[in-house]
Amino acid sequence: MINNKMGAVAACAVLASVLAACGSSSPSTSASGSADTLVGAGSTLVAPLVSQWQPEYDKKAKVAVTYGAIGSGGGIEQITARTVDFGASDAPLSESQFKEAKEVVQIPWALAATVIAYHLEGAPNQLKLTGPLLAEIWEGKVTSWNAPAIAALNPGVTLPATKITPIHRSDGSGDTFALTNYLSQISPEWKAKIGKGTEVPFPVGVGAKGNSGVGGAISSTNGSIGYIAIAYVLANKFDYALIKNAAGNYPVPGIPSISAAAKALTTVPPDNELSIVNPPVSAPAAYPISTFTYAIVPLKSPKASTLKPFLKWAITEGQQYGPKLDFAPLPQLVVAADDATIEKIGS
Amino acid sequence: MSVASVPTPPGAPTPPGAPTPRLLAGGPRRRRRKLLNRAMEGTATFAALAAVAVLLIVVGSVLLKGLSAIDLDFFIKGPAPFGQSGGGIANAIVGTCLLVAMASVLALPVGILIGIHTAEFARPSTASAIRFALDILNGVPTIVTGIFVFGLLVAGHVQSGYAGAFALAIIMLPIVARSAHEVLTLIPGSLKEASLALGVTRWRTVLTIVLPSAAGGLITGALLAVARVAGETAPLLFTSSIASTLISTNPSQALASIPVRIFELSESPSPSDHAQAWAAGLLLIFFVLLLNVLARALYGRAQRRMGAS
Amino acid sequence: MSVSASTAAAAPGALSAHRGLADRLGDRALIGLTWLASAAGMLLIALLVYKVFDQAGASLSRFGLGFVGSRTWNPVSDEFGAGDFVFGTAVSSFAALLIAAPTSIAIALFLTELSPGRIRRPVTTLVELLAAIPSVVLGLWGIIVLAPFVNNTLEPALHSALGWIPLFSGSPSPFGLIPAILILTIMTVPIVASVSREIFQTVPTELKEGALALGCTRWEMVRMVMLPYARPGIVGAVILGLGRALGEAIAVTMVIGDTASIHASLFAPADTLASRVASEYQSATTPLQISSLAYLAAILLVLALLANALARLIVGRSTRRLGASAGGRR
Numbered sequence: 001m002i003n004n005k006m007g008a009v010a011a012c013a014v015l016a017s018v019l020a021a022c023g024s025s026s027p028s029t030s031a032s033g034s035a036d037t038l039v040g041a042g043s044t045l046v047a048p049l050v051s052q053w054q055p056e057y058d059k060k061a062k063v064a065v066t067y068g069a070i071g072s073g074g075g076i077e078q079i080t081a082r083t084v085d086f087g088a089s090d091a092p093l094s095e096s097q098f099k100e101a102k103e104v105v106q107i108p109w110a111l112a113a114t115v116i117a118y119h120l121e122g123a124p125n126q127l128k129l130t131g132p133l134l135a136e137i138w139e140g141k142v143t144s145w146n147a148p149a150i151a152a153l154n155p156g157v158t159l160p161a162t163k164i165t166p167i168h169r170s171d172g173s174g175d176t177f178a179l180t181n182y183l184s185q186i187s188p189e190w191k192a193k194i195g196k197g198t199e200v201p202f203p204v205g206v207g208a209k210g211n212s213g214v215g216g217a218i219s220s221t222n223g224s225i226g227y228i229a230i231a232y233v234l235a236n237k238f239d240y241a242l243i244k245n246a247a248g249n250y251p252v253p254g255i256p257s258i259s260a261a262a263k264a265l266t267t268v269p270p271d272n273e274l275s276i277v278n279p280p281v282s283a284p285a286a287y288p289i290s291t292f293t294y295a296i297v298p299l300k301s302p303k304a305s306t307l308k309p310f311l312k313w314a315i316t317e318g319q320q321y322g323p324k325l326d327f328a329p330l331p332q333l334v335v336a337a338d339d340a341t342i343e344k345i346g347s
Numbered sequence: 348m349s350v351a352s353v354p355t356p357p358g359a360p361t362p363p364g365a366p367t368p369r370l371l372a373g374g375p376r377r378r379r380r381k382l383l384n385r386a387m388e389g390t391a392t393f394a395a396l397a398a399v400a401v402l403l404i405v406v407g408s409v410l411l412k413g414l415s416a417i418d419l420d421f422f423i424k425g426p427a428p429f430g431q432s433g434g435g436i437a438n439a440i441v442g443t444c445l446l447v448a449m450a451s452v453l454a455l456p457v458g459i460l461i462g463i464h465t466a467e468f469a470r471p472s473t474a475s476a477i478r479f480a481l482d483i484l485n486g487v488p489t490i491v492t493g494i495f496v497f498g499l500l501v502a503g504h505v506q507s508g509y510a511g512a513f514a515l516a517i518i519m520l521p522i523v524a525r526s527a528h529e530v531l532t533l534i535p536g537s538l539k540e541a542s543l544a545l546g547v548t549r550w551r552t553v554l555t556i557v558l559p560s561a562a563g564g565l566i567t568g569a570l571l572a573v574a575r576v577a578g579e580t581a582p583l584l585f586t587s588s589i590a591s592t593l594i595s596t597n598p599s600q601a602l603a604s605i606p607v608r609i610f611e612l613s614e615s616p617s618p619s620d621h622a623q624a625w626a627a628g629l630l631l632i633f634f635v636l637l638l639n640v641l642a643r644a645l646y647g648r649a650q651r652r653m654g655a656s
Numbered sequence: 657m658s659v660s661a662s663t664a665a666a667a668p669g670a671l672s673a674h675r676g677l678a679d680r681l682g683d684r685a686l687i688g689l690t691w692l693a694s695a696a697g698m699l700l701i702a703l704l705v706y707k708v709f710d711q712a713g714a715s716l717s718r719f720g721l722g723f724v725g726s727r728t729w730n731p732v733s734d735e736f737g738a739g740d741f742v743f744g745t746a747v748s749s750f751a752a753l754l755i756a757a758p759t760s761i762a763i764a765l766f767l768t769e770l771s772p773g774r775i776r777r778p779v780t781t782l783v784e785l786l787a788a789i790p791s792v793v794l795g796l797w798g799i800i801v802l803a804p805f806v807n808n809t810l811e812p813a814l815h816s817a818l819g820w821i822p823l824f825s826g827s828p829s830p831f832g833l834i835p836a837i838l839i840l841t842i843m844t845v846p847i848v849a850s851v852s853r854e855i856f857q858t859v860p861t862e863l864k865e866g867a868l869a870l871g872c873t874r875w876e877m878v879r880m881v882m883l884p885y886a887r888p889g890i891v892g893a894v895i896l897g898l899g900r901a902l903g904e905a906i907a908v909t910m911v912i913g914d915t916a917s918i919h920a921s922l923f924a925p926a927d928t929l930a931s932r933v934a935s936e937y938q939s940a941t942t943p944l945q946i947s948s949l950a951y952l953a954a955i956l957l958v959l960a961l962l963a964n965a966l967a968r969l970i971v972g973r974s975t976r977r978l979g980a981s982a983g984g985r986r
Contacts, residue, residue, distance in 0.1 A: 039505065039600065041589045048429035054592065055428065066600070068589030074939030077946070083505045084589065100943065163827050170914035170927075172731075172939035198941055199731040206831050206925040207914030208614065209935050215616035220803060220830050235430045236616045325430070384873035391770055394762035395779060398849070401842055402786045405797050412800075457693045464690035477694050479968065484701050486964030487957065488903025490930050494937065494953045495704045498711045517704075520697060550682035578790025580906045581930075585938060606792045613796045613910060621800060628793040639788045643781065 036306045041068035042075015042088030043174050044211040045229035046110050046293045050088070052321040057313060063306055071210060073172010073198040079104060079296045085303045086311075087296035090114075090174020091198045092273040103299040105345070106272050107338050108292040109314050111262055111328045114178040115253045115289070117238040118225040119218045120145055122160045125239040128153045128250050131278070131288065134179075134243070135187040137225060138166050139194070140204035145223060153244075167217045167226030170207030172198040178291040179227045182277035227289075230254075231325040247284035257287035258328040268337035292334070297345060304347040311342050406632060413629030416622035425592040426608075432619035436627050438594045442508070442602035446587065447577050449512035449598060454519035455569055461520075462527020462565075467553060478528065485521035489581040492517050497585040508598030511587030518579060519572040526568025530561045530649065563649030567642045574638035578631055580606040605631050708957055711950035714943060723951060729916045731941055736948035738955055740916040744926040745959070748833055748908065749901040751922070752840035757894045760845050764852035765878060780853070787846035795910035798839050803830035803911055810834065811923050826921030831913035833922045839907050844897035851896060851971065855889030856882060892971030899963035903956065905930035929956040 040050075047069035054065050070078070072089035079087030080101040093106055116134065118127070123145070133149055136142045142149055146159040169176045180196035194200050206224075208217040214226045215236050225241075230253055233240050242250035251257035261279045264286065268274065272294070279286035295314070301307055315338050319329050330338075420435045427434030461481070465474040492514055500510040534557055542552040558565070576582075583604050590603035605627050612624035709716070715723065715736065726737025767780055811828035818824045859882050867877040883890070905928075913925020914935050927935075929952045940946040 037591070037600065039589060051428040051592075064591060064593055066589060066591040070589070071939040073941045077938065077940055078589075081502060083501060083503075097941070165829065170935050172936070172941050195732040197732045198939075199936075201728075201730045201732070201916070204917075205915065206829065207927075207935075209909075209914065210614060212611075212616065212620075213614035216614045216799070217831065219616040220799075221807070231429070232616075380873050380876065384875040387875035387878070388770055391762040391766040394759045395766040395771070395783070397759070398763055398786060398845055399779060399782050402782055402789075405789060405794065405842075408797055408801050409793060457696060460690045460693035461697050463686075464694045468687050468690055469694070477698065479965075480698050480701055482968050483961055483965060484697070484704075486899050486903075486960055487704065488905065488930055488960050490903070490905035490933050491708060491953045491957045491960075492704070494711065494933065494950060495707050497937075498707045498950075499703075517700065520700070524697065548679050548683055550686040551679070553686060574788060578792065580790075580792045581934060584934060588938075606790060609792045609796055610906065610910075613792070613799050624796050625800075628790075628796050631790055632793055635788050635790060636785060639785060640781075 036063045037066060038063060038086065038303060038306055038310060039066045039068075039084045040075075040086040040088055040295075041070050041078045041084045042296070043072045043090050043293050044069040045072075045090050045112055045114070045174055045231070045291075046088050047211075048229075048231040048235070048325050049110055049318075049322055049327055052325070053314060053318050056321065057310060057318070061309060061313070063310060065310065069210060069212075071169070071171040071198075072174030072177065075296065076101070076172070076198075079298070082298065085297075085301065085307060088293065089198075089296055090291050090293040091177035092271075092275075092294060093296065098271075101296070104296050105299060105341050106294040106296050107311060107315075107341050108272055108274055108330070108334055109295045109311065109338065110293045110319075110322060111258060111290070111330055111334075112293065112326065113230045113253050113258050113261075113287055113290040114175045114227050115230045115233045116225065116241040116243060117215075117218055117228050117233050118241060119222055119239065120160065120162060121222050122158075122162075123239075124157060126252070127157065127239075127241050128244065129241045130244040131182060131186040135183045135190040137164055138168070138183070138202060138205065139190065140166075162223035165221050165224040166202070166205035167214050167221070167224050168202045168205050168207055169199075169209070169214060169227075171209050173211075174198060174291065174293060175211065175227055175229055176200065178277060178289055181275060182289050185278045230258075231327070234326055243288050245283070245286055245288045246279060246281045247286075249284055251285050251287050253287045253289075254326055255323060255328045257285055258290045258326075259331075260284075261286035261288070261290035262292075262328065262331050262334075265331060265333065268334060272337060272341060274334070290328075299344060300346060302347055304345050308342055308345055311345075312339070315339075406636075409625060409628050409632055412622065413625035413627075416626035417629070421623070421626055425594060432617075434623075436603075436605060436608055436623065436630075438590065438592060438603040439605045439608040439627065440630075441594050441596060442587075442590065443577060443604045443606075445596060445598065446508060446512050446515060446583070446602055446604055447573055449508065450515035450519055450576055451569065451573060453512065453516035454523055454572065458520050458523025458568075458572075459527045459565060461524040462531055463553060463558075465524075465528045466531035467549075467557070474528075478525070481521040481524050484517070485525070489518060489579055490584075493582040493585045496582065501586055505599075506585075506587055506589055506601035508587055508600065508602040511583045511602060511604070512598070514582035514586050515576040515579060518576050518582060522572040522575060523568050526571065527561075527565055530564025530568070531557060533564070533650070534560055561649075563645050563652070567646040567649065570638045570642035570645070574635045574642065577638075578606055578635050580610050583607050584610075705957065708950060708954050712947055712954045714947035715951040716947075716954075718944065719948075719951075723948070724955060727918070731945055734942055734944050736945065736951075738929065738952055740918055741927055741929045741932050741952060742955070743918050744833070744912070745902060745928040745930070745956070747922075747926070748836045748840055748912070748928055749898055751833070751837045752844055752901050753894060753898055755837070756841045756844045756848055756897060759841075760848035760893070760897070761852055761890060763845070763849040764856055765882075767849075767853050768856040769874060769878065769882075780850075783846050783849055785846075786842065787850075791843065791904060791907040792910075794839055794842065795907035798835055798907060798911040802835050802838060806830060806832075806835045806838070815923075822920040823922050826919065826923045829913070829923050829925060831911055832925045833912065835911040836908050836926075836928075837922070839911060840901045840904060843904060843907065844901050847900055848893045848897040851893035852886075852890055855886045855893065855971070858889075859885050888970050888973065892967045892969075895963050895967035895970065899960050899967060902963060903930055903960045905934040909934045929953070929959075 050067045058064055072091050075087035075089045078084045143164055145164055146161045177198045180200050184191040184196040208214045211229045211232045214228045215232050218224045218226045244250055260283050261276045264279050264283045274292045276290050278288055315335050423437050424435040425438040465477050496510055496514040542556050587601040588607050590601040609624050609627045612620045723737050725739050727739035728735045728737045807828050807830035814824045863881050867881045908928055909931035912931055914927055915925040916927050933949050933953050937949045
């Protein structure tokens with residue numbers, strides 16, 4: 001009896017000490033010794049760039065930035081609820097969202113693109129597609145890869161008869177916004193039936209969470225086609241489609257074609273909302289589904305003194321980490337507008 | 348009166364001349380029944396084997412795929428930046444330990460107290476009402492618990508380790524309370540009565556005699572509850588998911604955790620992310636199964652002791 | 657004699673006279689403390705139910721009960737309904753139970769009747785350990801191992817063999833109802849099997865031996881004695897498993913394809929109440945959407961609680977009835 005009791009007590013003590021050891025160490029400093037922290041959440045499109053920023057900014061300014069890649073919709077929701085210090089979204093805030101979020105500003109802090117990636121065994125990379133065709137694919141009207149519409153655009157390519165599985169984002173996504181914004185502009189039927197937004201009622205297809213999730217779905221489904229941020233296409237070496245732009249060209253998505261799309265901008269509106277999908281004919285080399293991505297920040301923030309330097313760094317020095325992930329540098333007039341907006345942030 | 352109309356009692360010898368009862372008849376009918384029996388026995392055996400096989404397949408996959416991704420970096424480093432391989436889940440390991448420890452500090456005392464209440468002090472009707480309510484709590488889907496704690500502690504504030512631990516504690520509570528109740532009711536009444544007869548007060552009886560005797564079973568309940576919540580993802584999704592990539596022990600911010608990290612890694616298409624997910628899953632399974640086996644062994648020992656005394 | 661008698665008589669009194677404040681209050685304190693803990697527990701449950709319904713309030717008042725059947729889920733037009741998800745939850749859970757119930761009963765019968773004593777304990781433990789696998793690990797296995805198997809082997813096979821049934825029409829997909837059903841089956845079998853095993857153990861041995869003595873084969877004994885006797889308990893166990901399947905969010909959301917839709921084919925992607933809440937709650941764009949997701953959670957809560965309470969009542973009643981009468985082998 002004594003032995004069992006001792007045994008029980010000993011086991012208890014061991015368990016308690018293990019748990020205590022795990023839980024000890026002072027709560028005030030994290031392992032990097034950083035004094036300040038910033039917590040942000042949102043866009044998975046900008047997440048690769050933020051993950052480069054985190055260690056670099058920590059080294060430079062001793063500020064630990066925590067970022068949760070939960071999707072642009074999540075970024076808007078979290079900053080509206082002020083559960084984070086900054087939100088990140090590829091979709092600009094709508095008027096009602098601005099009202100809900102109460103006194104926030106959006107700051108375009110990176111420039112990238114949403115790429116149409118696909119997984120089709122037996123077909124080459126860089127198949128040519130058009131905007132209206134994309135609309136029909138995601139509407140469920142074109143269901144097979146060897147459909148005449150696709151074959152016509154890709155002469156000389158033998159397309160297998162595989163069924164098309166369109167993948168969409170199941171969470172609130174800035175990439176969804178970029179694509180549906182584009183599709184609403186070039187297809188009146190899409191605009192009427194489905195519309196644009198970070199979440200829309202896709203009639204067919206499989207849903208996946210986050211850009212990673214779309215990537216995962218694409219790589220595991222033969223015949224799948226999805227829209228995914230450019231950094232993920234690069235990292236996973238997916239096949240991607242060339243989309244016909246207004247000038248009739250098929251630019252390869254990358255820094256030159258993204259910058260060309262942004263060059264069409266002449267002014268920045270006061271709310272900083274920039275839409276560069278479906279660039280005009282005057283931009284012959286522009287990739288049609290390019291998109292800015294925004295940091296969404298409260299005008300009055302208790303973390304203003306940490307937040308402002310971080311934002312300023314992000315739009316200047318931070319941009320140097322972009323090109324290897326296919327983020328194009330911000331155009332100068334955007335940087336100037338951002339600077340003015342950042343100044344308005346106070347505590 | 349015909350002999351055949353009188354049913355033969357079981358075990359009694361068949362009276363001579365009486366027709367053989369159907370059940371005892373031989374011939375093709377009997378062969379068919381035996382065949383059916385064999386088939387059913389085979390099915391049952393097959394089902395059990397299938398269950399064991401599935402367990403072995405799942406655990407085997409995790410073992411095979413996870414083992415190759417485990418290295419020192421896995422344990423001491425946080426996640427690598429996007430696109431780079433390597434790194435580890437150090438922040439998630441520390442986070443899980445801390446979350447589970449905090450949840451235990453909250454749930455174990457309260458759960459054991461509830462167990463003492465229902466086993467020792469409450470009227471039988473009250474006790475069964477409380478136990479029924481706790482069973483209800485046990486049946487709440489963990490995602491709903493997450494929504495509850497989000498609404499209570501996170502909305503309007505920030506995600507935090509405290510909120511995550513509280514959500515885990517809610518899940519642990521019914522398990523601890525139920526096992527505490529079961530163990531305490533197993534204590535022989537004679538033990539308690541002897542103590543009370545000697546003039547020891549009830550509270551001293553409970554604290555110095557009942558609880559120590561039940562220690563084994565209480566620890567079992569604690570271990571099972573810990574094993575259960577160590578692997579829970581849903582309650583942490585909204586309460587403690589936006590967490591630092593650095594090792595953090597600050598519960599006022601969100602803490603990373605192994606299940607949430609596995610969830611994040613699993614959706615990625617990158618094979619190195621998958622490898623890390625398997626490795627993290629291996630660590631988790633190992634820990635959970637170890638606790639379960641330990642708990643069972645302790646419970647078996649406690650039961651035998653209770654039965655013997 | 658009288659001295660010792662009086663000492664003996666005085667002893668209890670003497671003891672109580674020596675009782676200090678701690679002793680006198682100790683009982684009250686402990687009883688009070690434990691009562692407080694129980695009250696806190698009950699309060700917690702009430703608070704949980706209240707808070708979930710409170711968060712669903714905006715959507716409840718806007719859509720009312722029609723929400724449960726409505727098939728819209730449109731964040732653009734801010735209209736929501738739970739129809740697609742109730743369907744997904746119902747189909748995935750019931751299909752999983754359709755497979756899990758007979759399997760679990762077979763396993764329970766194996767463990768109580770067929771297995772030799774030596775392997776009984778280990779196999780019982782192994783089956784119960786299946787329940788201990790964290791759902792996220794099962795989901796990971798589902799994405800990486802099961803989904804390709806379903807896409808490349810299982811669904812094509814079902815399609816070619818049974819494609820004329822609408823359930824198995826359509827083209828194979830790695831994510832959809834089928835992998836979700838399989839994973840839910842794996843999760844519910846251990847629960848239903850272990851509760852069924854306990855129920856079967858309460859069947860009185862005399863009844864079983866009586867049937868065997870009459871010349872029944874073992875299967876006939878099971879069919880004619882054990883199953884009818886244990887039926888309420890088994891039903892309870894199955895409903896318990898149903899409760900578990902209803903509430904599973906993580907493993908399901910990883911393999912079900914996260915799509916709000918209703919198709920006749922089981923190959924198609926779908927979504928359940930729990931899975932939709934898990935994937936969208938953090939990223940809902942409008943307050944009405946957040947509230948609608950909380951409404952989904954409330955529906956889920958009601959379903960799971962009903963299943964659980966029903967199961968406990970049935971199992972509790974049957975084990976009390978069975979256990980009380982001519983106690984069986986334990």
